[in-house]
Amino acid sequence: MPELPEVETVRDGLARHVLGSAVEEVEVRRGSAVRRHEGGALDFAAALRGRTLTAAVRRGKYLWVLLDSGEALMAHLGMSGQLLVRDTPGPDHPHLRARLTLEGPQGSRVLDFVDQRTFGHLAVTELLTTPDGAPGGRGSELAAVPVPVAHISRDLLDPHLDRTGLVAAVRRRRSDIKRVLLDQGLVSGIGNIYADEALWRARTHYARPADALRPAQVVTVLDAAEEVMREALVAGGTSFDALYVNVNGASGYFDRSLAVYGQAGRPCPRCGRPVVREAFMNRSSFTCPGCQPRPRTARRVPSRPRVP
Secondary structure, rough: OHHHHHHHHHHHHHHHHOOOOOEEEEEEEHHHHHOOOOOHHHHHHHHOOOEEEEEEEEEEEEEEEEOOOOEEEEEEEEOEEEEEEOOOOEEEEOOEEEEEEEEEEOEEEEEEEEEEOOOOOOEEEEEEOOOOOOOOOEEEEEEEEEHHHHOOOOOOOOOOHHHHHHHHHOOOOOOEEEHHHHOOOOEOOOOOHHHHHHHHOOOOOOOOOOHHHHHHHHHHHHHHHHHHHHHHHHHHHOOOOOOOOOOOOOOOOHHHOOOOOOOOOEEEEEEOEEOEEEEOOOOHHHEEEOOOOOOOOOOOOOOOOOOO
């Protein structure tokens, strides 16, 4: 699914192209696109019609648009969801799932939700106050998040993230470091692509136990994850096919800069050893065996009771 850089690219596009617009009409072309909205398609349309879009906000991989009603239009992009802004509707996209017709400072526009694999969804939801009183995410100073995002932690690009607390929390986890990085309840925004890239930069194998890492090593991994995501943002995100595009339909191209992800068999840019691919949580992990040696695991032999 899209990770932080891809979702931030979409958020930025929405902030530039649709804020201040009022929703004139709502069309739900496929009911599953609003399956998480309580009340179904008719209620979804009624909740949006006449509302003004006031802010585009992101936390980690999660994206929402604040409404003047005090609620939020939440968009989960799933694996292939796209939000496309058009001045004129034009021919319908073959995977169009919902359309908002907008009227605002920049004239009439449509906001299309397109989703080929149908794992994404839209919903109008209430907001909850953030426990720390800080803004809910990038794009708004409002200290609130949509109800479905309440369990999602802050991301590495969030200035309100407690870095010291995060390092300590990582070291308390009795799991491998990659699983920890993918835990959106601990630190959000990192997915399979940027986890592999960050661990390569930090010269850390994905199977290293998080609770065996020193604080400085955890900092190195987190700094590498932040660095690679910031670089991806400049490039517009990562795209391997036509499924990820920004609001104007342009694909991201950070995939040209990937060191290990998707590079199995190719030489490591740092040491020249062939990159290897291994199965990981029904997905794949890509590592350099030279730069990221697999950790040695010691088997614990249970002690036998003494025989009197």
